[in-house]
Amino acid sequence: MDPIKVGLLGFGTVGSGTFTVLRRNQEEIKRRAGRGIEVARIAVRNPAKAIAALGDAAGSVQVGDDFNSVVDDPSIGIVAEMIGGTGIARELVLRAIASGKHVVTANKALLAVHGTEIFAAARAKGVMVAFEAAVAGGIPIIKALREGLTANRIQCIAGIINGTTNYILSEMRERGLDFATALKGAQAHGYAEADPTFDIEGIDAAHKLTIMSAIAFGVPVQFDRAYIEGISKLAGIDIKYAEDLGYRIKLLGITRRTERGIELRVHPTLISAKRLLANVEGAMNAVEVHGDAVGATLYYGKGAGAEPTASAVVADLVDVTRLHTADPEHRVPHLAFQPQSLSDTPILPIDEVTSGYYLRLRVADVTGVLADITRILADAGISIDALLQKESEQIADNGETDIVIITHETLEKNVNAAIACIEALETVVSRVTKLRIEALN
């Protein structure tokens, strides 16, 4: 059988990684897929640069800057969208679908924001849209959620799904750096972009979490409902205090099914240092999934980079190659659940989320301050799991001292109300820093 022909849109990190892996492992891939898979055309803004990068391989592929002509080319069976973003990428994906092409994409933003539109279009045309590379790079987490755990009523997912922020947090903890210094180091090492906003403010993680949440619980993608808090305001002192209390701080994406709705939130989170997830360091990713039958499972690997991401793109190309001539009803539904079976379970606003909390505040070291604070918490029905008052040697010259409180699980809005009361105390001389704690059960 002739190889199936792929049209690559974009030739940046992921696009060129995909080309390299497909070419290097073509024999092994063919032994698995039963059919060759080859990149026949590449559309890219700067063809000359791509041709230079291709080197010896340039002769095997047609490179140009006309994206539409690749998408429309009847000899192309699969369009691999490696451009990113929600502008031209959306138009090209929809155009590819309209012309009956199967699509493979690594574009988390596109699917988290426009997934409903794209999957509906794909269904109407009977084509596949595969997106393993959109979440956690080379870790086959989409396949695990959509196919490997189908027996389960999935209860919750908690993941380290942004390598940039995990690298920064590891550096802050291990080397005692503040955020700005750690960010500069991450940029120098190529782990953070010149404009790091998408990563450090949690937006990238929220895109990925939105996709996993839809697949896990059978709900539409609803990125606009996600609660998102990044790490740019995280203080080094909180990483240290957390460690003193047996916790590590990770930027987690958490999505959980509760009786009142679905939690969908990204924020810095304290987790017990004993958990495997807490020990995922540097730019690595890991996703912990809890199912009612399987219990806890965890998936770990590289979440970014040319070849790890290409690993997921090519796995999707193999899946599409195997299944593209099969009856669409035999395929796994895009969002894991049959489209007519999606649920309208609401996404919970952050105020309605239940969590444990870490509260840090600075107080004047006068009699009765602790009694006032604990009274406020008790009146709000919030019970205290641990309390850390820094010892006298650490008290500032002005007699002020830090207090750290770990609470049991409680409703976010109750904690916020209590914090407002605490901040109104005259003896409390700082705002209250609030971080969430995840027990992972």
Add this chain to the structure above:
Amino acid sequence: MDPIKVGLLGFGTVGSGTFTVLRRNQEEIKRRAGRGIEVARIAVRNPAKAIAALGDAAGSVQVGDDFNSVVDDPSIGIVAEMIGGTGIARELVLRAIASGKHVVTANKALLAVHGTEIFAAARAKGVMVAFEAAVAGGIPIIKALREGLTANRIQCIAGIINGTTNYILSEMRERGLDFATALKGAQAHGYAEADPTFDIEGIDAAHKLTIMSAIAFGVPVQFDRAYIEGISKLAGIDIKYAEDLGYRIKLLGITRRTERGIELRVHPTLISAKRLLANVEGAMNAVEVHGDAVGATLYYGKGAGAEPTASAVVADLVDVTRLHTADPEHRVPHLAFQPQSLSDTPILPIDEVTSGYYLRLRVADVTGVLADITRILADAGISIDALLQKESEQIADNGETDIVIITHETLEKNVNAAIACIEALETVVSRVTKLRIEALN
């Protein structure tokens, strides 16, 4: 569409777990699979006991002791073999295939030993034989290897794939127990069977490793070529010395592609305590897979138990339900590679394997003994990475002392030859205890 009907053979831990999970999550599973999946018949040696165990659910299913009549029943679409072993299970699986049934099995021994025969029969009849539950219980590792990592030339797999032995090793290390005491505790807690041979001698792990090796490298299952060494002879002192040197001892299944052949071996192994894999404790399983594109990935979860194993069985039932009416060529090949593309790369005998080594021996504390030993190693071309001589307080009254040597990577047969020379020294008063070290790269 009517539900697809499953015939369960056997109603022990996994069979009853499968029934429970399918029943409890039937709505969720149907939302995913697009079709109901129901257990219509159960064949079991003692139907009365099964009916009692079924309780209220007994009315929904036909229970009997005639295994053949379930396998032959034309209304049954999928036979789920939950008997285990290589006797009657093999006959029933082949009979099911011959009558055109798809098969789901958790039977690692059957596939590791008779896989070639069974997969050939299934191919000839165009039916699926799915076996996610055969390796690492609820962790979807078969799917990850067969589908999630298809882009990669897989380089090596190292796994904790037997929960019983991992539990025993955790207890030995954490509580300083000897093997016999830890085994008794494992039996008391239900983590080890009354006859624990299959687990503690590494046979169960070797069955699972054999299956993963075939899928990873595209070779036939060759259980008879596996090197197998269990933990029953492991001394507590080696766990302690290993820990002093920064290692933990795990029973690992290791399979690796080398230029000279494929390694396929199960034995107690030292791994750096810093690795995630070293921190998998208790009865949990984890598999680390290295691919040339993706790098290292790790998969963690419960490797045994009724519902974790049922999670994998039901995932297979969903896969078969989706794909059973599709053209067989669209399915993933049983052993991940197209059957005509299997490789005849040989399995390396253990003598030809390269590894680091931990050597422990007892010597008379006389001048020159260390010089003699290090001279023997140097003459054999074996370089020393670390050497631990217990200090005087730990020397026995008779002046004897333990020496522990960590070597760099070298050929097993060279180490064996050097050990023979060391044991022939008059100053060496014990046999040499040899354990392998895995760098996981």
